[in-house]
Amino acid sequence: MAMKDVARRNWGRWGADDEQGALNLVDAKKVLEAVDLVRQGRIVSLAQPVGPKAGAPPHRNRGSRFMDRDAGDYALGARSPGGFRFAEDTVQMSTHSGTHVDALAHVWTGDKLYNGHPSTQLRSTTGAQKLGADKLRPVLTRGILVDLVDAFGGPLEPSTPIGSAELIEACSRSNVTPLPGDAVLLHTGWWQSQGGNASYFDLEPGLSDDGARWLADHDVALVGADNYAVEVQPDPDGKNFPVHLRLLHGEGIPLIENLDLHELAMAGAPTFLFVLSPIPLQGSTGSPVTPLAVL
Structure with a gap:
């Protein structure tokens, strides 16, 4: 994907030195509105088990x-x-093992990272001097579960793209609409059906570039899914990780990968207080996390 194909609407939006991207949308007002969603006092972990016995894609140790x-x-x-x-x-x-959040230094195209920071700020000797995991601040915001399993009658088939039409259908069934600053979580059923198998890291259903554009148009702060890369594999247009480039590089929207959303889906709560606290790993391109939904 050429650099001109990636929208960069959030570059400069919060100043030339910005390293937090769409997390800037989670202000004090958004936090207070999200806290007001709590009704049951129930806490649901959204993390997969991690450790030496957990699987890993072939290119990671x-x-x-x-x-x-x-x-x-x-x-x-x-x-x-x-x-x-x-x-x-x-x-x-790997900081990209198990449930983790991608920092904005994770991917880029051309010679510029998100917001125009030079890619020379990313070196093997120093790590990410800009846009690293240590720049991902803790987040409390409204979470939205986009339950594609419920909308389409079961776990999605391998390599099923989730575009704007599928997102609109699933959101309509739950009577929710993404708002600025929301964390949008996609329940594909992939972890539920393939977790623990080698096939989990291959041919996953996931977000398409069209779907990513739809979410970015709604000004969301975070996007996550119950698969290992958020986006559909392989890309139906033959591009290399266009969703990563659009959301992380172009829009400054961090991605949360390898979620476990089954319990949350069974709870039947399409909106909830979402809690995320990355480990401030200096210079790292991602951070393991245990996201929480508070119902």
């Missing part, structure tokens, strides 16, 4: 765990002053 101290150390004679014993471990994994 699987996670690994190293026990720094465990029961075996004491069996071999490690000191236990006063009977106190402890266990600790170190986990290594």
Whole structure:
């Protein structure tokens, strides 16, 4: 996709130095309106399990765990002053493993990152000096569940594109419309039907470029899905990750990948308080997260 094909409506919208993109839309008024949605006091985790046993696409390393101290150390004679014993471990994994949010430094085209920041700000020795995960501030906003499973009678088939027509149909059935600053979550049923299988990382149903444009037109702050890349794979027009380029690079809208939306869908709550708190990993291009829906 050539750079001229990517809309850049939010470049400069919040100033030349902006690194937060569409998260700027979540202001104090939006937070207070979202908190007012809570009725039951029920908290639903939207995260998939993560760790060494979790799957990973072929181009990423699987996670690994190293026990720094465990029961075996004491069996071999490690000191236990006063009977106190402890266990600790170190986990290594890609910041794009499991449920995570893509920072705005994750993708680009040409030689400019989101908002015109030069791509030279992204180096293997320093990480992302601009637009990294440490620039993704915590978010409380209105969440919308776009339940495509309910709208179309079951989990979507492999490589099903979700365009504006499908989004409009699903939103109409739930009587919701995306508003500026919303977090829009797409329930495709892909994790429900394929989670834990190698096929989860191949031929996923997901957002098309047309659907991404429709969401951007509604000025949403975040987009997430219960698949590994948010967008349909492969792209029906033969482009390389056009949704990533449109939303992350062009609009400054972070993407949340690998959600588990089944419990939320079963709760029948199309709108809710959405909570997201990325780990401020300095220079990283993404952050593991445990998003929450508060009903």
